[in-house]
Amino acid sequence: MNKEKLNRIGVIPALGLVVLLFIGCATEDTQTVVNFTTQITMQDEFDVDGAPNGNIWGFDIGTGENGWGNNELQYYTDREQNVKVENGVLVITAQREDFEGSAFTSARLLTQDRFEQAFGRFEARIRLPFGQGMWPAFWMLGADIDENPWPAAGEIDIMEYRGQDPNVLIGSVHGPGYSGGDAISKVFVLENDRFDTGFHVFGIEWGPDEVNFYVDDVLYNQITREDVTGPWVFDKPFFILMNLAVGGTFVGPPNAETVFPQSMLVDYVRVYENTNLNRN
Amino acid sequence: MRKDRYTILGSILLGCLFIIMVSCEREPTENVEFAEFPPNGDVFIDAFSAGLDFFPFVDAGADPMAFSVVTDEVFSGETAMRFDVPAFGNGFVGATFNTTAARNLTGFDALTFYARASQAASIDAIGFGISGETNNRFQVTLNGLGVSTRWEKYVIPIPDASKLIGETGLFWLAEGASFEGDEGGYSLFFDEVRFERLGTVAQPMPAIFDGQEVTEQTFTGSNLTVTGLTQTFNLASGDNLTVTAAPAYFDFFSSDLGVAIVSELGEISVVGEGTAQISAQLAGVAATGSLELVSGGGLLPAPTPTLPQANVSSIFSDAYTNATESNFTPGFGGSTTETTMTSANGDAVLSYANNNFTGILFENTVDGSDRTFLHVDVFVQDPGAQFEIQIRDVGANQMLETDVNTGLPSGDDRDFRFTVNGLTVGQWTSFDIPLNGDIANQKNNLGALILVGGPNFLLDNIYFFTE
Numbered sequence: 001m002n003k004e005k006l007n008r009i010g011v012i013p014a015l016g017l018v019v020l021l022f023i024g025c026a027t028e029d030t031q032t033v034v035n036f037t038t039q040i041t042m043q044d045e046f047d048v049d050g051a052p053n054g055n056i057w058g059f060d061i062g063t064g065e066n067g068w069g070n071n072e073l074q075y076y077t078d079r080e081q082n083v084k085v086e087n088g089v090l091v092i093t094a095q096r097e098d099f100e101g102s103a104f105t106s107a108r109l110l111t112q113d114r115f116e117q118a119f120g121r122f123e124a125r126i127r128l129p130f131g132q133g134m135w136p137a138f139w140m141l142g143a144d145i146d147e148n149p150w151p152a153a154g155e156i157d158i159m160e161y162r163g164q165d166p167n168v169l170i171g172s173v174h175g176p177g178y179s180g181g182d183a184i185s186k187v188f189v190l191e192n193d194r195f196d197t198g199f200h201v202f203g204i205e206w207g208p209d210e211v212n213f214y215v216d217d218v219l220y221n222q223i224t225r226e227d228v229t230g231p232w233v234f235d236k237p238f239f240i241l242m243n244l245a246v247g248g249t250f251v252g253p254p255n256a257e258t259v260f261p262q263s264m265l266v267d268y269v270r271v272y273e274n275t276n277l278n279r280n
Numbered sequence: 281m282r283k284d285r286y287t288i289l290g291s292i293l294l295g296c297l298f299i300i301m302v303s304c305e306r307e308p309t310e311n312v313e314f315a316e317f318p319p320n321g322d323v324f325i326d327a328f329s330a331g332l333d334f335f336p337f338v339d340a341g342a343d344p345m346a347f348s349v350v351t352d353e354v355f356s357g358e359t360a361m362r363f364d365v366p367a368f369g370n371g372f373v374g375a376t377f378n379t380t381a382a383r384n385l386t387g388f389d390a391l392t393f394y395a396r397a398s399q400a401a402s403i404d405a406i407g408f409g410i411s412g413e414t415n416n417r418f419q420v421t422l423n424g425l426g427v428s429t430r431w432e433k434y435v436i437p438i439p440d441a442s443k444l445i446g447e448t449g450l451f452w453l454a455e456g457a458s459f460e461g462d463e464g465g466y467s468l469f470f471d472e473v474r475f476e477r478l479g480t481v482a483q484p485m486p487a488i489f490d491g492q493e494v495t496e497q498t499f500t501g502s503n504l505t506v507t508g509l510t511q512t513f514n515l516a517s518g519d520n521l522t523v524t525a526a527p528a529y530f531d532f533f534s535s536d537l538g539v540a541i542v543s544e545l546g547e548i549s550v551v552g553e554g555t556a557q558i559s560a561q562l563a564g565v566a567a568t569g570s571l572e573l574v575s576g577g578g579l580l581p582a583p584t585p586t587l588p589q590a591n592v593s594s595i596f597s598d599a600y601t602n603a604t605e606s607n608f609t610p611g612f613g614g615s616t617t618e619t620t621m622t623s624a625n626g627d628a629v630l631s632y633a634n635n636n637f638t639g640i641l642f643e644n645t646v647d648g649s650d651r652t653f654l655h656v657d658v659f660v661q662d663p664g665a666q667f668e669i670q671i672r673d674v675g676a677n678q679m680l681e682t683d684v685n686t687g688l689p690s691g692d693d694r695d696f697r698f699t700v701n702g703l704t705v706g707q708w709t710s711f712d713i714p715l716n717g718d719i720a721n722q723k724n725n726l727g728a729l730i731l732v733g734g735p736n737f738l739l740d741n742i743y744f745f746t747e
Contacts, residue, residue: 130483130514164518167480192479194516257520259483 038272042115045268046090052083056115059083060108060243062100068108072135073247073254075102081261083107089265092244094134096260104260108243116143116237121272122158123203124242129262130196133254134163135245136264138202140238151179154233156211159202162251163258166194169202171213173223177230184228186213186221199267207274208235242266316445317384321475323377323391323450326357331379332450342374342454355394355431355471365401365455367465372456376410382446388475391420391436391451397427398467403455407436409526411449418443421524427468437481439511439525440563450475480516486562487512488530488546489569496571497706498550498661499579501622503633506532506546508569511562530560530567540573553577579624582657582708582740593646594743595729598627603744604644612637617731627740629659635667635734637687640742641727645678648723651744654713658700659738666701667733673719674727694718695730700737708740715744 044056059078060068067073074094076082082105083092094106124138137160142153155174162168172185190200205212211234213221225232244264247253254260322329327349336344346364354360363373391408402424409419422436438444451473457464490508498504509530512522527546534540534548539556542548548558550573558571585592585599594600596608608630609619617638622631632638654671674680675692683690696717703709715723726744 130518132518162518166482166514166518167516192477194480194482196514197482 038121039275040270041117041120041273042111042271043268044090044270045088046085046266047088049086050084051078051080052085052090052109056111057109058112058114060110063102067248068245070245070248070250072245073102073133074104074106074245075099076108076243077105078107079105081105083109089267090242091263091265092136092242093261093263094129094244094246096254104246104254106244106246108241108245110239110241112141112143112239114239115271116239117271117273118235118237119206119208120274121203121205121270122240123201123271124158124269125199125201125267126159127197127199127265127267128161128166128195129163129244129259129264130166130194131163131254131258131262133247133251133258134161134262135248135251136161136163136243137245138240138242138266138269140240142233143237143239150174152176152233154236154238155179155183156204156206156234156238157183157185158204158213159215160250161195163196164251166196167191169195169215169220171204171221173211173228173234175228175230175233178228182229184223188213188215188218188220190215199265206234240269240271242269317382319384319387321383321385321388323393323473323475324361324470325472325474326359328377329379329450331381332377333380335376335378337374337376337454340374341371343371344375346373347375350469353396353467353469355396355469357471360469360471361473363453363455363468363470365457365464365466365468368457368460368462370464372404372454373468374452374454374456376452377450378411378448379450380448382448383444383450383475385438385444385447385475386441388441388444388477389438389481390476390478391438391473392433392476392478393451393473394431394433394471395427396429396431396469398429399463400426400428401455401463401466401468402426403453403468404458405455406453407523408451409447409449410452411447413448416449417526417528418447419449419526422521423524431469431471435478435481435515435521436523437511437513437515437521438475439484439486439523439529442563443529478516481513483514484563484565485512485520486510486525486530486560486565486567487569488558488560488567489571491568493569494571496573496661498573498575499624500550500552500575500577501579502550502575502661504548504550504571504573504661506530506542506548506558506560506571509546509560525562530562532558532560534558539575548573550575576706579622579629579659579738580708581624581627582629582659583710585655585741585743587745591746592743593648593651593745595640595642595646596628596630596742597740599741600743603646604642606643607641610639610641612639622738624740629738629740630742631738632731632734633736635731635736637730637732639731640729641680645674645725645727646744648673648715648719648726648744651723651746652715653747654715654729654742654744655710656700656713656742657708657710657740658703659708659740660703660705660736662736663705665703665734665737666699667731667735667737668697668699669713670695670697670730670732671713671715671719671726672728672730673722674725675722676725678725678727680728689718694722696720703737710741712745 139157145153157172160170167190169188172183174183210224350362407420511525532542535557538552539554560567593603617635618633620631672695681691681693696719698713
């Protein structure tokens with residue numbers, strides 16, 4: 001998987017989005033956080049200490065190609081120093097250590113070949129780390145990525161965050177013609193709070209024609225077929241990834257003040273299907 | 281500063297404290313609501329906020345006329361605060377803005393303001409918590425705040441807001457050209473000065489001893505102070521910001537109360553032999569940095585002098601009769617020195633703490649014509665400690681005469697200066713200082729020893745001698 005998540009400056013001007021949001025809210029009853037009858041299809045509450053549940057989660061190991069396509073600095077492992085379940089949360093820890101030629105280690109979990117689903121509500125409750133060079137993400141890739149390489153397979157970033165912007169969340173979609181720096185993206189600024197001091201719910205509600213992005217109880221973006229500057233590829237199963245990258249093009253390298261080790265804490269991951277939609 | 285106000289308020293506060301302590305005798309009912317000071321965070325929005333007044337640091341040389349309220353340079357509203365920073369050599373601007381009635385600031389996490397300068401500048405010190413009646417108990421200082429020529433918002437975080445239940449010192453600053461070439465002769469503007477709850481002041485990283493792990497050899501009876509007290513927060517900008525925080529924000533701990541105890545103001549007293557770790561927390565967060573005290577018990581005495589009395593003109597030694605009595609606490613203006621007499625196994629020694637300059641003034645001059653050396657034994661606890669001894673001959677008029685600008689002897693005074701360094705921590709080092717230089721041929725009216733720097737050292741067996 002060589003995905004280029006380069007500098008994403010494809011941010012729709014905030015004012016335009018506010019307008020969009022208001023119009024959306026005024027005209028569509030469906031624009032609420034829970035907008036359909038749901039049935040849970042996957043959940044991991046991380047209640048059993050030890051390694052993450054192997055029926056749900058696999059791991060990417062190593063440095064990928066060219067730092068997972070982004071010049072990331074960490075070596076991903078499945079060691080407990082980098083990933084474990086403890087006290088009811090999944091702990092993904094970035095360490096500063098010399099390991100297999102890399103200066104940092106961390107972990108990346110994925111549900112590929114274990115859990116894949118089209119449409120529904122995907123959410124996780126996460127507390128993020130902070131500091132220059134920390135790049136946590138909760139995201140999805142098209143399950144056909146092996147046959148249909150990125151960006152054609154599609155990517156939905158439910159949560160991305162730069163440690164140096166502790167109150168800024170980024171939600172995006174990537175597809176053919178709108179990937180990397182040209183992704184369809186929006187930032188959300190948490191007012192009078194930050195993402196590294198408490199848990200927040202990051203989620204999407206995904207239907208055949210749109211992806212709604214929300215944080216906690218705030219719907220902050222909707223991306224529809226009309227918004228993407230290429231084919232709509234979000235009509236097939238995707239799998240989930242969670243990782244804590246260190247450095248890379250998107251965030252820049254850590255600096256002397258960046259605290260290590262630091263962890264991304266995940267309280268739960270839950271996926272629902274729309275009983276009206278998914279079972280048709 | 282108008283100290284009368286502070287005093288009155290202080291006694292009111294004391295009264296409150298008494299009432300609360302009395303009421304502790306019985307459990308208050310659930311209906312009791314304790315009186316609180318108003319939670320007003322405004323300092324200067326468009327005028328002085330309720331009860332706020334201006335107290336320039338006049339005693340320290342600040343120009344009280346350098347501050348004004350202006351209407352032509354504002355960020356928002358009608359007025360802003362203006363400070364005119366003088367050029368080098370013409371003093372500085374410095375003032376605190378205090379309220380007559382205390383404020384409850386526990387609901388805020390930072391002092392914020394908008395500021396600009398007529399030229400890019402770095403403000404020497406700015407913060408809050410200057411308060412006469414509490415001896416600046418909760419002072420916060422941000423040093424070297426860079427201010428540009430555009431209006432921008434600045435944040436000074438509160439180390440632990442839960443401590444600020446009744447604060448009067450809402451804003452202070454001191455800025456001046458501290459050297460030729462430092463910026464001066466410009467104006468600083470402040471607007472919308474207020475305490476706020478930003479919600480983005482996070483990830484506290486307190487430190488003592490500037491985050492260093494320090495080890496010191498010491499002895500029973502020593503007094504030391506926790507230094508390098510800072511609180512660092514990560515702000516919404518992603519930047520870490522460090523302020524100097526007063527000791528009262530911290531909780532200090534000693535790992536062995538039989539070796540050392542530490543007060544709430546960070547004053548350490550060594551009370552026994554052994555090893556104790558001094559550490560701290562701020563609002564429940566462990567501070568980086570610590571002090572390991574290794575106390576050898578009682579201070580070992582300095583080497584016992586062996587010269588016969590006839591060869592010696594003694595100033596301070598249990599081994600000899602004094603040649604003259606001396607004044608060990610001359611109280612020079614501007615001196616920060618604390619001088620105490622302490623004991624090393626029954627042998628009296630002189631202890632100097634926080635010395636910038638002080639002296640030993642002989643009540644009668646000593647005729648050193650036949651003497652060739654000054655002997656002194658020195659004990660230090662701080663690595664790198666060094667100081668200067670200036671052996672002064674006060675001349676025929678027998679008066680100490682010093683040029684106040686240069687510190688050099690004037691009139692018929694002469695001196696010889698010797699730097700005491702190369703000391704080994706935790707043991708006595710003996711020095712025999714030749715009576716050379718300007719006093720080689722004028723030492724019949726030896727009148728004083730001037731001690732400069734250190735800042736902490738012990739002295740014993742101070743005498744002039746002939747081999």
